[in-house]
Every structure is written in structure tokens, then in C-alpha cells.
Amino acid sequence: MSLWRSARLAWSRRQCRLPIQQETLTARPPTASTGFDELDIVVLDLETTGLDPRRDQVLSAGWVCVSSGRIELSSAQEVPVRPHGEAGVGQSAIIHGLLDSDLADACDELGLLQILLPILAGRVVAAHAAAIERGFLRAMLHRHGGVALPNPFIDTMKLERMLLEGRGERIEERGDALTLARARARHQLPAHSQHSAGSDALACAELLLAQVENLGGHARVRLRTLV
Amino acid sequence: MNDPLTDVDRFLAQTPPFDSLEPAMRRRAAAAFEVVYRRSGSVLLEIGEANHTLFLIRRGAVEAHDRHGTLVGRYGEGDSFGLQSLLSGKPVRFRISLIEDGLIWRMPKAAFDALRAASPAFDDFYIRSLEERLVSALREHEGAGGAAALFMTPLSELTRREPVLASPDTPIAQAARTMAEHGISSLLIGSEGSVQGIVTDRDLRNRVLAKGRSPDEPVAAVMTPEPLTVDAASPVLAAIVAMAGRGIHHLPLTREGRVVGMVTTRDLLSLQTHHPLYLAAQIQKQDTVAGVVDACRRIPKLFDLLLASGIRAEEVPKVMTTITDTVTRRLIRLAEAELGPAPAAWAWLAFGSQAREEQSLKTDQDNGIVYDDAAPPDAYGWFAAMARFVCDGLAACGYAYCPGDIMATTPSWRQPLAGWQRQFAEWSRLPDPQAVLGISIFFDLRGIQGDRDLVAGIRQAMADCATGTGKAVFLSALARGATEHDVPLGFFRRFVLESRGEHRETLEIKAAGLMPLTDLVRVRALQSGVTAASTLERLTALVSRGALARSDADRLEGAYRLLSGLRVRLHADLHRRGEAPHNHLDVRRLSHAERVALRDAFVVVREAQRALTQDFPA
Numbered sequence: 093m094s095l096w097r098s099a100r101l102a103w104s105r106r107q108c109r110l111p112i113q114q115e116t117l118t119a120r121p122p123t124a125s126t127g128f129d130e131l132d133i134v135v136l137d138l139e140t141t142g143l144d145p146r147r148d149q150v151l152s153a154g155w156v157c158v159s160s161g162r163i164e165l166s167s168a169q170e171v172p173v174r175p176h177g178e179a180g181v182g183q184s185a186i187i188h189g190l191l192d193s194d195l196a197d198a199c200d201e202l203g204l205l206q207i208l209l210p211i212l213a214g215r216v217v218a219a220h221a222a223a224i225e226r227g228f229l230r231a232m233l234h235r236h237g238g239v240a241l242p243n244p245f246i247d248t249m250k251l252e253r254m255l256l257e258g259r260g261e262r263i264e265e266r267g268d269a270l271t272l273a274r275a276r277a278r279h280q281l282p283a284h285s286q287h288s289a290g291s292d293a294l295a296c297a298e299l300l301l302a303q304v305e306n307l308g309g310h311a312r313v314r315l316r317t318l319v
Numbered sequence: 320m321n322d323p324l325t326d327v328d329r330f331l332a333q334t335p336p337f338d339s340l341e342p343a344m345r346r347r348a349a350a351a352f353e354v355v356y357r358r359s360g361s362v363l364l365e366i367g368e369a370n371h372t373l374f375l376i377r378r379g380a381v382e383a384h385d386r387h388g389t390l391v392g393r394y395g396e397g398d399s400f401g402l403q404s405l406l407s408g409k410p411v412r413f414r415i416s417l418i419e420d421g422l423i424w425r426m427p428k429a430a431f432d433a434l435r436a437a438s439p440a441f442d443d444f445y446i447r448s449l450e451e452r453l454v455s456a457l458r459e460h461e462g463a464g465g466a467a468a469l470f471m472t473p474l475s476e477l478t479r480r481e482p483v484l485a486s487p488d489t490p491i492a493q494a495a496r497t498m499a500e501h502g503i504s505s506l507l508i509g510s511e512g513s514v515q516g517i518v519t520d521r522d523l524r525n526r527v528l529a530k531g532r533s534p535d536e537p538v539a540a541v542m543t544p545e546p547l548t549v550d551a552a553s554p555v556l557a558a559i560v561a562m563a564g565r566g567i568h569h570l571p572l573t574r575e576g577r578v579v580g581m582v583t584t585r586d587l588l589s590l591q592t593h594h595p596l597y598l599a600a601q602i603q604k605q606d607t608v609a610g611v612v613d614a615c616r617r618i619p620k621l622f623d624l625l626l627a628s629g630i631r632a633e634e635v636p637k638v639m640t641t642i643t644d645t646v647t648r649r650l651i652r653l654a655e656a657e658l659g660p661a662p663a664a665w666a667w668l669a670f671g672s673q674a675r676e677e678q679s680l681k682t683d684q685d686n687g688i689v690y691d692d693a694a695p696p697d698a699y700g701w702f703a704a705m706a707r708f709v710c711d712g713l714a715a716c717g718y719a720y721c722p723g724d725i726m727a728t729t730p731s732w733r734q735p736l737a738g739w740q741r742q743f744a745e746w747s748r749l750p751d752p753q754a755v756l757g758i759s760i761f762f763d764l765r766g767i768q769g770d771r772d773l774v775a776g777i778r779q780a781m782a783d784c785a786t787g788t789g790k791a792v793f794l795s796a797l798a799r800g801a802t803e804h805d806v807p808l809g810f811f812r813r814f815v816l817e818s819r820g821e822h823r824e825t826l827e828i829k830a831a832g833l834m835p836l837t838d839l840v841r842v843r844a845l846q847s848g849v850t851a852a853s854t855l856e857r858l859t860a861l862v863s864r865g866a867l868a869r870s871d872a873d874r875l876e877g878a879y880r881l882l883s884g885l886r887v888r889l890h891a892d893l894h895r896r897g898e899a900p901h902n903h904l905d906v907r908r909l910s911h912a913e914r915v916a917l918r919d920a921f922v923v924v925r926e927a928q929r930a931l932t933q934d935f936p937a
Contacts, residue, residue: 154323156323161355162353162354162355162425163353163354163355164353165324165327165349165350165351165352165353165354166350166351168323168324168350169323170322170323279356279420280378280379280419280420280421281378281422282326282330282377282378282422284326285325285326288323288325289323290322290323290324290325291323291325291326293323294323294324294326294327295326297354298354298356298422301354301355301356301422302356302420302422304356305356305357305358305420306358309358310355
């Protein structure tokens with residue numbers, strides 16, 4: 093690890109007011125030249141009430157880990173999150189099928205961070221349209237005294253665009269060509285039941301593996317190709 | 320809360336053997352997998368390497384090739400591979416490579432072993448021997464217990480009569496007319512969904528005529544309300560108990576609350592007339608050909624009932640052959656009554672499936688006559704007349720004339736013993752497999768009626784064919800013929816996979832399995848001087864002579880029982896649907912267990928073929 097990166101990690105640690113994150117900031121993120129088979133990845137999906145990380149809330153988080161190029165199904169997990177403040181689930185219940193009552197025994201935002209941060213430590217984070225997960229994580233950490241995550245992020249939607257453009261295909265700008273379902277179908281992956289954070293995370297992990305094979309194969313692809 | 324492995328679990332729930340796991344255990348199995356994605360062409364297992372992983376295909380397809388590059392299998396979604404090396408700890412025997420991009424699930428050995436230790440059902444799937452797997456695939460279809468008790472026949476098999484119903488306000492006279500029109504002794508009152516009562520012949524006598532009631536009154540006034548009903552799936556025994564216990568003679572059958580038929584005491588009495596012993600006795604009693612023909616009309620019904628009553632499917636052909644033998648013997652007796660006593664010692668011979676005791680519904684006749692060499696010259700006419708009488712009689716009973724004229728009516732197949740001996744000696748000089756195949760039917764031979772010594776004489780001639788000096792050419796021609804059948808590799812998705820990688824939608828179970836097996840067992844029998852005709856008897860004899868290892872015989876027997884049983888079940892299905900019997904099994908109708916067992920059976924037959932090829936090199 094470069095001196096610069098070590099210094100930045102140490103600085104983050106000093107800035108951090110969230111004890112659980114402080115502990116995890118000792119884990120070194122992988123370098124850009126790390127091969128895919130050596131990467132520890134957590135594929136994450138957040139179900140939220142909307143797209144604005146400052147106003148909207150996380151309803152549930154699902155994830156699954158990939159190590160040595162394999163999805164470890166035993167690591168798959170889904171955690172429902174109780175909304176903070178007075179706001180209930182509201183209109184998005186129609187989309188996610190989550191009702192307020194389902195969330196009665198869920199943990200709160202801080203509880204989610206307590207579970208999630210140790211898993212994120214030292215891992216690459218992957219998600220479909222990763223900007224959303226990244227934004228919500230940043231907002232949640234900010235609210236609880238944490239600092240920005242040092243983890244590299246892989247966006248499978250961006251990878252899909254790259255693969256399509258590499259093949260010289262035009263992508264309909266406003267269409268849904270890059271949705272998780274469409275991208276999976278393009279790689280002959282089986283249909284999956286959508287709109288559960290856990291099953292979406294798994295679906296995204298399978299897509300990532302397929303994309304890596306199409307970008308040169310698990311034995312050759314390096315992190316820099318993916319981020 | 321959602322389970323992130325819902326999709327994983329859903330897939331496992333329909334994938335054997337995971338489908339047999341308790342939900343909690345299946346959840347554990349799901350978590351034990353790791354997922355990889357590999358592109359078409361990737362090699363997943365290489366010959367000679369050690370394997371510590373169970374592979375399950377979630378998406379895509381793989382091919383297995385042996386070290387000569389020969390295709391030995393192809394597997395699709397839901398199939399597992401790598402089992403043999405995983406279970407035995409021996410090096411991988413086949414190269415497994417993807418032929419389509421795919422998602423492959425891998426379970427490490429430690430997790431696999433933990434699951435086996437935790438679930439007996441799961442463990443059982445892997446540790447059962449090949450023979451057990453072959454036979455148990457058949458059993459899955461069959462009812463509880465193996466008892467061939469007719470009493471256990473489901474009531475729905477007994478009656479096919481639609482229920483006849485009338486509304487409660489129907490006048491008694493109209494109800495009686497309806498009963499007369501349908502020729503029935505009882506009438507249900509109400510609707511199919513709700514039976515309110517029943518009126519019987521006896522009610523019309525006791526409650527209407529004897530009481531002087533008006534025939535214009537509604538039938539509801541004289542019906543027995545809320546009659547006892549039984550579920551159509553209950554065994555005959557349940558109906559007997561119910562009827563005897565209450566002194567009733569009519570029992571409406573229901574399925575899911577709707578009335579679907581009626582069983583009467585007369586139906587129960589007629590049940591025993593379908594019993595094979597009873598049918599055989601009936602045939603024996605007939606004094607005319609017409610009577611025998613008439614009794615034979617019940618054979619298809621017997622075929623149905625045998626299966627329904629819980630007899631093992633693969634035993635059915637033996638029972639069917641017993642009936643054919645009985646019919647033949649009865650016709651011979653009737654012919655003797657007409658033609659007078661035989662002019663010389665003689666015997667009636669059966670060839671092919673009747674000799675092997677492998678008959679199903681609809682079967683051709685293959686027969687012949689042997690008589691004493693010392694028969695007087697004018698004996699010819701008597702034997703010709705006997706042959707005509709019996710063959711015509713069999714044809715009238717539903718046993719079609721042999722298209723190849725292998726019948727006692729053909730002079731070549733109606734000969735003195737010396738003629739048969741000459742014939743077999745001539746055959747034994749046939750050098751070419753095609754010619755040999757044409758006559759292989761004669762090497763399945765059984766005496767049905769008459770002089771045993773004559774039959775023994777022919778069998779000796781048959782044994783000499785193969786074991787005499789200088790007869791190796793004949794035997795190897797026969798062996799080559801037996802190994803030329805193409806036995807499928809197994810199944811791939813909804814197709815039968817042929818050895819050259821081609822696909823078919825149906826499995827011709829006779830050509831693809833039964834015939835190759837029968838042929839190769841026949842060669843082994845001839846090679847060792849075994850003259851028994853049935854495949855199972857031949858296997859037993861081969862083992863007792865030390866000509867075949869017990870384990871090989873067990874495997875062949877298992878494969879034979881499976882193939883034979885599936886064929887019987889196919890014929891029964893076709894018969895029920897009113898279709899003509901054929902041997903094309905629809906792959907989509909096979910259960911997973913049957914597919915696995917059939918694949919095993921093909922392996923058994925192919926290995927036996929390979930051994931035969933080694934013993935008789937071209």
C-alpha cells in the first residue's frame with residue numbers, strides 16, 4: 093500500500109466518530125492490480141424509500157460475499173431497517189412489498205451499520221447502479237459520525253454498458269436496457285424474484301461473475317478493469 | 320423478512336435429491352453451495368485429477384468425454400456430476416466441459432459429508448447400489464406394499480360406470496323408467512356435488528308397490544336419505560367391509576366430494592373373475608374355440624387389474640405368458656378331440672417372447688411342432704391339421720399371425736426331430752451377423768405341450784450349435800449382432816441422448832434396452848450351454864455355472880426388471896387411453912428417479928456389450 097493511501101486511512105480513522113467504523117478502518121482496501129480471484133467482494137443491494145440519500149431512507153439491506161471468484165451462498169443475508177423519525181414506509185410499500193408492521197422487529201440505521209461495516213471492511217463493494225448504495229452509505233455514515241468509505245466500488249450497470257459498447261452496440265439512453273433483469277437475461281442467467289434486497293444482491297453477484305468471464309475471465313481480470 | 324436464498328431454495332426444492340430434504344435441512348444445503356460462472360468450453364473436471372466437490376448445474380450444459388474423447392454423457396439444469404470421484408475418492412474418469420455458458424453450483428466435500436450425515440434420505444440417494452436404484456425407481460410408482468391382493472385394488476378401477484342422477488322432485492314412475500333405460504338397480508337423488516339420497520330396486524318393491532304408493536309421488540318420499548359413500552381411491556376391501564357391515568348393496572363413489580360412480584355387490588363378485596387364476600381356469604373349462612375366444616376378451620382387463628392390484632410391473636409379462644400357454648394348451652386339447660389321437664409322439668413349441676415369458680398386451684404368435692422321427696408317413700396330415708387348428712384359434716383369441724410365418728403352419732417349422740437337428744446344425748454354420756439375427760428367435764425355445772424328450776432333443780441340438788467344435792464362428796457372429804444395437808447414453812433436458820450426440824424425444828424402450836439385453840444374455844447362455852429360455856433363468860443358470868459374476872448378473876437383472884416394468888406400464892397407459900400398444904416412451908413423462916435409473920440401466924447394458932465385444936473380437 094502506498095504511503096499516501098496509508099496516510100489517508102490514518103487520517104480517516106482520526107476523523108471518524110463512529111466507533112464500529114473506526115475499528116474497520118484498519119483493513120486495507122485492495123489495490124487496482126489485484127486479480128479478480130484474489131478479491132474479497134461484498135455485493136450489496138439497498139431497498140430505499142426513494143433516490144435521495146439525504147431525504148429518503150433505507151428499508152432493507154441485502155448482501156452476499158464473493159471470494160476466490162465464487163459466490164458464497166452461506167454469506168447471503170438480508171436485514172430489514174426501521175425508518176428513523178416519524179416517516180413510515182409510505183408509497184414505496186407498493187414497490188417493495190414491505191409494510192410498516194414487517195419492520196417492527198427490524199434494526200435501526202445504526203444497527204444496520206453495526207452489522208454491515210465489519211463485512212465491508214477490506215472488501216470491494218459491488219452493486220447494480222452502485223451510486224445509490226454508495227450515496228446512502230455515505231449519508232448514513234455522515235448521520236452517525238462516520239467518514240467516507242475507503243472501499244473501491246464496482247458498478248455492474250456500468251460494466252454492462254462497457255460490455256455493450258465494446259461490442260459496438262448502441263444503448264437506448266432512456267430505455268431499460270441496463271436494468272438488472274435485462275442484463276441478466278443478456279447473459280442467459282435464470283429469472284429471479286425481484287425486489288427483495290437479498291435476492292437482488294445474489295442476482296447482482298451472478299451478473300458480476302458473468303460479466304467478469306466476458307471481460308477476459310476470472311483468472312485475468314484485475315480490479316482496475318472493474319472499478 | 321425475506322430470505323435472500325428464496326430462489327436458491329426454490330430451485331433445490333425441485334431438484335433431486337435435495338427435494339427429499341426437510342425445509343430446514345434444504346436451507347442448510349442451499350447455504351453450503353458456492354456459485355461460479357463459466358463460459359462455454361471451460362473444463363470443470365479433468366481426467367485423473369482428484370475431486371472434492373459436488374457439482375450441480377443451475378444454468379447451462381456440460382458434456383462428459385472419456386480418455387479416448389468419446390462422448391459418454393451430457394447433462395443440463397438440475398443434473399449433478401463429479402459424484403463418482405467425490406464418493407469413491409478415486410481420480411476423475413471423464414473430462415467435464417461446458418457446452419453452454421453456465422452457472423455452476425459447487426458443494427465442498429466437507430459440507431456434502433455433513434449433509435449426508437444429517438439426512439438419511441439424502442445419504443440414501445448416494446449410497447444405494449446400482450441394482451437398488453434400478454429396482455426402486457420402479458417401486459416409486461407402485462402402491463404401498465407388494466402384496467398382490469386383489470382386495471387392495473382401488474374401487475375406481477372396478478367400475479367405469481358414470482353415476483346416474485335424478486332430482487328429488489322426479490316422480491317415482493319417471494325414476495323407475497330412468498333405471499330401466501340405463502339397466503341399473505339403483506338411482507342417485509340429488510346432484511353430482513351433493514347426493515341427497517338413493518333409490519334401489521328393493522325400495523321400489525318394499526316402499527312403493529308393497530305400500531300401495533302412487534307412482535306420481537316425488538321420488539324423495541321413498542329414497543334412503545344421505546346414503547353412505549366411499550372415496551373412489553379406497554381399496555376394494557373398504558367397500559366390502561362397508562357393505563357387509565350394513566347389509567347394503569350399492570355404494571356411491573366420490574372424489575373430492577363429487578360422486579363419480581357406483582359400486583354394487585355384483586361388481587365385487589365379478590372382481591374375482593378377473594383374477595389370473597380364475598381366468599386360466601375359465602379357459603381350461605371351455606369346450607369350444609368360440610368359448611376360449613370369449614374368455615380371452617378379458618385378457619386386457621386382467622392386464623389392467625394386475626397392475627392396479629399391486630403386482631410388480633415386471634412380473635406382469637410372466638402372468639400374461641401363463642395365460643397364452645393356457646390358451647395354447649386348451650386349443651391343442653380341442654384339436655385332439657376333433658382330429659383324434661396323435662399318430663406319433665410330438666410337442667408344441669413356443670419361440671421368442673412366449674418362450675422367454677416376456678409377453679405383454681398384443682403379441683404375435685411364434686410357434687412350431689416337433690414330432691418323432693419314427694412317425695408313420697401319413698402323420699404329416701395330422702400335424703398340419705393340428706397346426707392349422709391351433710394357429711387359427713390363437714389368431715381368433717387375439718394373438719396375431721406371425722408376419723414372418725414362424726408358425727407351426729409353415730412346413731419348415733413343423734418337422735421331425737431329425738429335421739430340427741439338421742436345421743440347427745445348418746444355422747450354426749452361418750457366418751454373418753445379419754443372417755444370424757434373423758434366426759435368433761429360434762434360440763428362445765420352450766415346449767408348451769407334449770413329449771418332453773423331443774423338446775430336450777431340440778435343446779441339445781441348440782446347445783451343440785454353440786459349444787461344438789468349430790462353432791466359434793457362429794457364436795461370434797451372434798455376439799457381434801448383439802453388440803450392434805445402439806444403446807442410448809442417457810437423457811439431456813427433454814431428450815434421449817444417443818451415442819453420437821443426437822437427440823430424440825421418445826425412447827424406444829424395446830430396441831434401446833430390452834432387445835440388446837435379451838440378445839447379449841442369449842449369447843452368454845449359448846456360450847455356456849444354458850438352454851433355459853427366459854432372461855432371468857438364463858442369468859441364474861449362468862451364475863450357478865460360474866460363467867457370470869453374481870454382481871454382473873444382479874445388475875443385468877435390475878436393468879431387465881426396470882426396462883420390462885416400464886414397458887408394461889407404458890402398455891397399460893396406452894391401453895387405458897384406448898391407444899394401440901407401442902414401445903415409444905415419452906421422455907417428459909419419466910420421473911427424475913426413472914431417468915436416473917434408466918441411465919444406469921443403459922450403462923449396465925453398454926458395459927455388458929463391451930465385455931462381449933472383448934470376448935468375441937471381430
